[in-house]
Amino acid sequence: MSQLHFKSSPTCEYCALSRNCTENINNTSAMQNVQVLTHKIYHKGDTLFCAGDAFNALYIMRSGSAKASATTFEADEQIVDFYFPGDLLGTDGFAQKQHAHNVSFLETSSVCYISVNSVNALLTHSELGRQQLLSNMSQNTLNLQQQLMNVHKMTSIQRLTGFLLDLSHRLAQRGLSSQQFTLSMTRIDIANYLGMAIETVSRLLTSMQQQRLIQVQRRHITLVNIPEMRKICLSDLLGQTEDESDGMQHAMLRSTTDYPLSSIGREGRFY
Amino acid sequence: MSQLHFKSSPTCEYCALSRNCTENINNTSAMQNVQVLTHKIYHKGDTLFCAGDAFNALYIMRSGSAKASATTFEADEQIVDFYFPGDLLGTDGFAQKQHAHNVSFLETSSVCYISVNSVNALLTHSELGRQQLLSNMSQNTLNLQQQLMNVHKMTSIQRLTGFLLDLSHRLAQRGLSSQQFTLSMTRIDIANYLGMAIETVSRLLTSMQQQRLIQVQRRHITLVNIPEMRKICLSDLLGQTEDESDGMQHAMLRSTTDYPLSSIGREGRFY
DNA sequence: CGACTGTTTGATGAAATTCAAGCACAGTGG
């Protein structure tokens, strides 16, 4: 999920995608379909779709944020991605023609709706559209593999640090501050996403604050020493667990691209 | 990766895919392109493609097995998938128009080659082809998410057990024995893939043998008590670490589908 | 036959979870 970042495209009418639709399939028969894009507002806690729901649209975040989680048949859930404006959502539905995730909003958000018909039209008539969708999905896979790698090879500190840097990066892509932001997700969400206990998240945040890497005030985060954070992610030095700790190892979470679908590509490590 | 399992399709001429090509786009202009499918033999250790290589084809395993790994810019590698006959390979290239993985063979193998041109032709002219590719890629994502979940929530024993069951399942889909098989990958590969130390893999295999769950003779594995193995994967009971241990927790690795592209779907848990 | 890779096994230690409290803030209702 995620990617398809075309943050502040100036020509955007209804939503981020419309610009591309207009550009890319301006005079194709898909046009009339894709033009009927609509968007809708949701509130914190609202659900966009649930696992098992029929797959009848893709979505693009216009504003706000959301999380996607997979649930074991009965037991616990696993958050698989967070979404921010511009991110494409719902491609999990292609596999079985029904959604595999639950997507819910972390705050009031606005979402564009692209019916499967429109998607099909786009795929049929727009070479670029095809490229973009495939690229996006391929990128999702790569990101997940990267994350898998992170879980396998990085310590908790590294993963959390990488998470914050990733967040910072994604927000910066959207024209927001890369140094100060407010987490829209709870510690529980973060812990779940990164595969650790919430206590660990809490402890690590505290520890990072003590090391003057970040400032934490509840959900509000300030990245104080980004270069050092990057080092932590990347290096494999030994690090003390206590508050004097300094050298650690690293991450490379998401690779993203700004801007229109047309430029969907992969950055690999962004730091 | 993986999926697109059409194991022993009887009408297969060149390779597993040709059947589908023939069926699906029989009278489309894509036909002439896709017909030029070729296949090639590789040997153990040979490389199909490397990260950074131009993305100019997709591949389908005809026989043998392979592994795909991602490498951190300099450091260690992470095996992201294993491939068996019928599996589609190379979709990692869509993201950046160049491959993101290294794919190498674990034994002598035969691989079908489908040029990007053919792929494009297929996508352009075959609704089914589109569906299948998207479904496959979507499924890859779901599988990875599942694995991420496994790493986060399951113990080593559960993951290894799940891995063996998954392998068994995939081999069974291909008409091979689900109870006895020979691992084409080393312990190192397994450990890397599952995110644990080789010593752990070794110890666990030994332990499982002592519990009469499996029989191990170097690479040759016999699953002795599959029902119990499933329980281990699924349950969350407390389990002693020692050899009397019995109850443990669970997994659900890959979801696959047999047969032609046309039936690509998702089983979810297969046990 | 060495030399090598792949594998097993044991002993030790570290990282992170779990269990257990307690705090902080928000909203509710008396």
Next chain:
DNA sequence: CCACTGTGCTTGAATTTCATCAAACAGTCG
């Protein structure tokens, strides 16, 4: 306005799982 309750978060102590280090063995290949 103030206790009261709930959620989200923090902190400490004990425990567990698993990796690391170290050594030795097994099968293979030139």
